[in-house]
Amino acid sequence: MAKNKVEKRIFYNNEECPIRNVVAQIGDKWSSLILFALVDGADRFNSLKSRIEGISQRMLTQTLRDLERDGYVERTIFPEVPVRVEYELTKMGRELVKPLYQLVAWAEANHQAINQSRKAYDER
Amino acid sequence: MAKNKVEKRIFYNNEECPIRNVVAQIGDKWSSLILFALVDGADRFNSLKSRIEGISQRMLTQTLRDLERDGYVERTIFPEVPVRVEYELTKMGRELVKPLYQLVAWAEANHQAINQSRKAYDER
């Protein structure tokens, strides 16, 4: 009775926890949408802005910086006039998209059931 | 030149988008940690609270309610003295954990590289 309690995993609150470290970063409102938008190939700031409905300039800038910092996205400046800036997935970014896509596929398959569950819960 | 632009996917801002609908929900600070804690089997409120370092009572209550609403977690009250409340993954919850685990496994394998990338970025 007490035995199976001992084995339960503890989730420590430090920088070694990959869930807190990685999932927290890409689990925000915009990161996954930007990553998926870049699967189609490199894209420019304003193109991304119009392809991701509802994102503001500030959040696009900020989330692109975070993704660049983590090494998922590469930013290239072309010194033309007017200047052109392209964002592209790195090798690591393309790797990340694979398991992320599994999750989205699951979400696509189950979001009807989830909506039903939400509706039933709210009617209680 | 213009041709490959036309094919790029657009991410609409409506309730049909599974990324916004599902990933946004489980991508918060605590949901994935709670789901993984429950993989080991049903657990009680205070046990979860001590296993997930740093979570407050309020966020544990609130996140458990959200997970229950989405149909990932089932809540059972045992009218003992003192009252016992157990939380357990539903079938859908156990299904969700599979692709989520793929993502965490990727995170575990790559979080060194991510940390390096962050460090290099911050030193620029």
Add this chain to the structure above:
DNA sequence: TTACCCTAGTATACATTAGTAACTTAAATA
């Protein structure tokens, strides 16, 4: 029998983070 413990929460106030709308810079074009 007053005081403090356990369980599983709720309520309130506050702090932090995420997000929006409007403005800025800078050069090219009409």
Add this chain to the structure above:
DNA sequence: TATTTAAGTTACTAATGTATACTAGGGTAA
């Protein structure tokens, strides 16, 4: 001179999360 395109920044508001106190129904110890 006014407008357009690109890539932001600034100042503000909304959402999320934390800390602390409180509830309720009993149990335990002095």
